[in-house]
Amino acid sequence: MKREIYQKIAREFENKRQAALLDAARRRDALYRKCPALREIDGQTAMLSFKKFELGDMPSYADEMKKLADRRAELIRAAGDPDIAPHFDCPLCEDTGRQGGMYCKCFQRRLIEENLAAANLSKDAQDETFETFDLSFYSSSVQAGVQISPREQMKKVLDHCRQFADRIDERSKNLLLVGKPGLGKTHLSSAIAARVLESGHTVTYISASEFAARASANKFSGAMEQMEPLYEADLLILDDLGTEFRTGVTNAAFGDLLDRRLRQGKKMVFSSNLSMNELTECYSERIASRLKGYFACLVCLGTDNRGRKG
Ligand SMILES: [Zn+2]
Structure with missing residues (x-):
């Protein structure tokens, strides 16, 4: 396989993934503006994960996390269930091109396409x-x-x-x-x-x-x-x-x-x-x-x- 072709496709996937993540972040930010409590909850969730990471063992972690997740789901429902998930081209690899330590089917398909074109x-x-x-x-x-x-x-x-x-x-x-x-x-x-x-x-x-x-x-x-x-x-x-x-x-x-x-x-x-x-x-x-x-x-x-x- 030609190295330039591989690099070109890897770049293409990285761009595609970043675009999907950015798009999702924009939709989430729009929701934050409508519903500041949600931003609060997401902030608390991040803090809690960080605390767990710092402390290592933290008995109340699962309970607190669940409480936050429930509250979050409630807020999103109340806002009319807007779609804030990233939209990836390939749900299997989420546009990373890799799945389970191997190239995803979608990535292999692109490699073949490009190689055929180059051939x-x-x-x-x-x-x-x-x-x-x-x-x-x-x-x-x-x-x-x-x-x-x-x-x-x-x-x-x-x-x-x-x-x-x-x-x-x-x-x-x-x-x-x-x-x-x-x-x-x-x-x-x-x-x-x-x-x-x-x-x-x-x-x-x-x-x-x-x-x-x-x-x-x-x-x-x-x-x-x-x-x-x-x-x-x-x-x-x-x-x-x-x-x-x-x-x-x-x-x-x-x-x-x-x-x-x-x-x-x-x-x-x-x-x-x-x-x-x-x-x-x-x-x-x-x-x-x-x-x-x-x-x-x-x-x-x-x-x-x-x-x-x-
Ligand atoms: Zn894939």
């Missing part, structure tokens, strides 16, 4: 998780000439992707998701990204054409900073391989990217509308052999789902 993944992609991947969109009938129904095949692909994401630190082949458009390849790569981000790793996303454009621009400007996240992220997701405009420069940059990440054992997920054979014909021998040797090719089957999802 260059869209808002849509943020809803594309393993949990929302729906196998019922895929037919369970086996087509002539194929061994397996789309649904069975996609179940295998889904399981493979999930395992890959859960074991991002272990040695395993990279993934190449191939198949026609609309079969869920982008959904799967977003789901992998979300899972990998959840486990505190960094992810970066780029389309093949964006990569080619960036590689060409950098070749001539000499600015390498734009390429750094592609080398450094724990997981690189590269979509639509084979659709980019290829030149000697882009092929060399792609070959370097592959080699550098493979050497460092950093994982990659590529997707393409082309088959493995078509892909290896698109690229140089050097790139083709890396794809064949270091990527597990997962074939997506079925008919275009995009219309049905609505």
Whole structure:
């Protein structure tokens, strides 16, 4: 997880909490003005707690405290029960972001959102998780000439992707998701990204054409900073391989990217509308052999789902 992202969210939570507390204090002060006796009671309650703290043991403490609390409740009721409690976004952690010594769910959700945004993944992609991947969109009938129904095949692909994401630190082949458009390849790569981000790793996303454009621009400007996240992220997701405009420069940059990440054992997920054979014909021998040797090719089957999802 990127430190700046964590700090940004921690600051956001602190501000949110302080704003809620300040708002509650303002409402309470307004009530004090209408009902000075309440201010008196709150003052006495604070004094009593302090006395108990000073004395340590104080037998009458519980009784006195209860008397004050009862009187307070009475006064608030008489004032028409105004709402003077702080309004936190998250009642579980009261906007501290922590609960029971762990990050609260709300804090984790923000971390994932921010990491996805930093990974260059869209808002849509943020809803594309393993949990929302729906196998019922895929037919369970086996087509002539194929061994397996789309649904069975996609179940295998889904399981493979999930395992890959859960074991991002272990040695395993990279993934190449191939198949026609609309079969869920982008959904799967977003789901992998979300899972990998959840486990505190960094992810970066780029389309093949964006990569080619960036590689060409950098070749001539000499600015390498734009390429750094592609080398450094724990997981690189590269979509639509084979659709980019290829030149000697882009092929060399792609070959370097592959080699550098493979050497460092950093994982990659590529997707393409082309088959493995078509892909290896698109690229140089050097790139083709890396794809064949270091990527597990997962074939997506079925008919275009995009219309049905609505
Ligand atoms: Zn929370």
